[in-house]
Amino acid sequence: MNISDVLNAAYSNIVPFVLLLGILVFVHEFGHFIVARMCGVKVEVFSLGFGKKILQYKSGDTNYCLSLIPFGGYVKMYGEQGGEVVPEDQRHVSFTHKSVWKRISIVLAGPLMNLLFAILVFGGISYFGEETRAPKIADVQSGSAAEQAGLKAHDTIVSVGGVAVRSYEEFQNALTSNKNTAVAMVVKQTNEPERNLNIKISSMKNPNIFSTEAMIGEIAGILPYAKGSLVAVKMDSLAYRLGFRTGDEIVKIDGMKVSTWTNLTYLVDGKNHDVKLATGKDIQFAAAKDVSSIQDLGFEEPELYLDQVVADSPASKADIQAKDKILAINAEPMKNWDAVLNKIKSYDGKEALSITLLREGVEVTKKVTPLVTSQMTAVGKEDRRYTIGIVPMVNFTNPETVKVAEPSIFAALSKGAKRSYDISAMTVISFVRMFQGEVSHKNIGGMISIGKAAKDSYAMGAQAFLMTMGILSISLFILNLLPVPVLDGGHLVFYIIEVVKGSPLSVKKIEVAHQVGFALLMGLMVLALFNDFTKFLFKS
Numbered sequence: 001m002n003i004s005d006v007l008n009a010a011y012s013n014i015v016p017f018v019l020l021l022g023i024l025v026f027v028h029e030f031g032h033f034i035v036a037r038m039c040g041v042k043v044e045v046f047s048l049g050f051g052k053k054i055l056q057y058k059s060g061d062t063n064y065c066l067s068l069i070p071f072g073g074y075v076k077m078y079g080e081q082g083g084e085v086v087p088e089d090q091r092h093v094s095f096t097h098k099s100v101w102k103r104i105s106i107v108l109a110g111p112l113m114n115l116l117f118a119i120l121v122f123g124g125i126s127y128f129g130e131e132t133r134a135p136k137i138a139d140v141q142s143g144s145a146a147e148q149a150g151l152k153a154h155d156t157i158v159s160v161g162g163v164a165v166r167s168y169e170e171f172q173n174a175l176t177s178n179k180n181t182a183v184a185m186v187v188k189q190t191n192e193p194e195r196n197l198n199i200k201i202s203s204m205k206n207p208n209i210f211s212t213e214a215m216i217g218e219i220a221g222i223l224p225y226a227k228g229s230l231v232a233v234k235m236d237s238l239a240y241r242l243g244f245r246t247g248d249e250i251v252k253i254d255g256m257k258v259s260t261w262t263n264l265t266y267l268v269d270g271k272n273h274d275v276k277l278a279t280g281k282d283i284q285f286a287a288a289k290d291v292s293s294i295q296d297l298g299f300e301e302p303e304l305y306l307d308q309v310v311a312d313s314p315a316s317k318a319d320i321q322a323k324d325k326i327l328a329i330n331a332e333p334m335k336n337w338d339a340v341l342n343k344i345k346s347y348d349g350k351e352a353l354s355i356t357l358l359r360e361g362v363e364v365t366k367k368v369t370p371l372v373t374s375q376m377t378a379v380g381k382e383d384r385r386y387t388i389g390i391v392p393m394v395n396f397t398n399p400e401t402v403k404v405a406e407p408s409i410f411a412a413l414s415k416g417a418k419r420s421y422d423i424s425a426m427t428v429i430s431f432v433r434m435f436q437g438e439v440s441h442k443n444i445g446g447m448i449s450i451g452k453a454a455k456d457s458y459a460m461g462a463q464a465f466l467m468t469m470g471i472l473s474i475s476l477f478i479l480n481l482l483p484v485p486v487l488d489g490g491h492l493v494f495y496i497i498e499v500v501k502g503s504p505l506s507v508k509k510i511e512v513a514h515q516v517g518f519a520l521l522m523g524l525m526v527l528a529l530f531n532d533f534t535k536f537l538f539k540s
Helices: 003-038 088-093 100-128 168-177 238-242 261-268 337-345 409-436 447-460 462-480 488-501 507-537
Strands: 043-059 062-077 130-133 156-160 181-188 195-205 215-218 250-253 273-277 282-285 306-309 325-329 353-359 362-368 371-376 382-387 390-392 401-404
Touching (some): 003 043, 003 062, 003 447, 003 462, 100 409, 100 462, 100 488, 130 168, 168 215, 250 261, 261 273, 325 337, 337 382, 409 462, 447 462, 447 507
Antiparallel strands (some): 156 181, 195 215, 250 273, 306 390, 325 353, 353 362, 371 382
16 A cells, blocks of 8 residues: 555545544534633633644633544633632632533533534535435336326426425425325426326324324325336346346436336337446347337346345355245245245244245245344344345335525524424434334444544535534534533533522532443443444454
């Protein structure tokens, strides 16, 4: 590795982390600093980082420092230590000798500054334009309520209930606002006139267990993602004879980009076609008679075909191979991948499963004994279930995006405040769900997780990096308000007790509480570090 590689690695890994953490720590400590100064408290040190001071500059009473260890920062206020002897003539600038309400204000200022910063970040993103999912329907399930109401794949939602819709998030919010009612909806296809529909919106349990909304609106049959243009090919079919093979991804038809399964219907218009695959291969497609669907050509959806078989898994040991098609399990025909998963998950732990496969046109049967494995679900819950180590041959298209900008600073800040509230509520609920056992403690991450989030979001661009910064700022706001001694929330508890009883707690009791709080905090940090090492450094 040459010096250029080292510098590039440092830039891509260290710079985003230091930038992200440095800004968040500065914002937090600046909150304490500025309110302390406003309350007349002498601030002796304002430091970004801990340990040995690398750079320092003294102005007035304050020594401004950049310290060696970048994992935090601190503001040292005069008279902050409970047992510290403060001369009579200095008590007017001593933190401890300020009124309890001023001390509460100073301590609360750090977390509140993180909240304010998040509102400004989210508001700024909204004002300058947020790249978000377009209000476009990816696909519609055949025979569903959505199809019967007149919705089609690739429909763009123009308005719901007379209110214009700019993003998919606004579309979902409109569905929730109008759940269990019939509502007028305007939709359109590209290069086609708008269509007016009247659609009944039902309700469903919110799959997001961190949301404050227990029920959300839905139109049954709207699929979240469109199936991609990956194909499976039947042997001895026209498609097979032309050179198509299972696992091919069609990316262009006659020079026109295609990305979804429904796009493949362009092949059955009775014309000759030039088809390009993701591998770069070109196939000349001659018009065929008596062909009314892509299934007639020999194509089928590939989800029952296997893309991968995990090494040393039960499936691998049973000689199940990639590109095998699952036909049946224990003589029960499999219609889709969900049926396969459910059948394997419901294994009774007794006799091995009998899996019937189609391999190069020939049916074969394999005996497989599933094993219990641990996996994390999309909502962070640890799911222990039977698996055999197979991955389906399926792909989904990335949803289209659109840039949405708020028309004014006030509208942007309002949206920033709403988003900050939602993320704050989700953060609190995630703690509750963790204590309830619905979310695994393995989701707790430390500095390595933050570093990875910083690196990944920085590589994605300014919006992703700022969004990550805003979300972590909310996390700091919530975490610092936890009633744990040594955190801001613990200090607030002491001051609230002082307000109630009319006098401060004894130095001895505060010291004991700090020792307990320090032990709790160290335990949490060890857990976070362990999770980070397990997730990123020791994964197989």
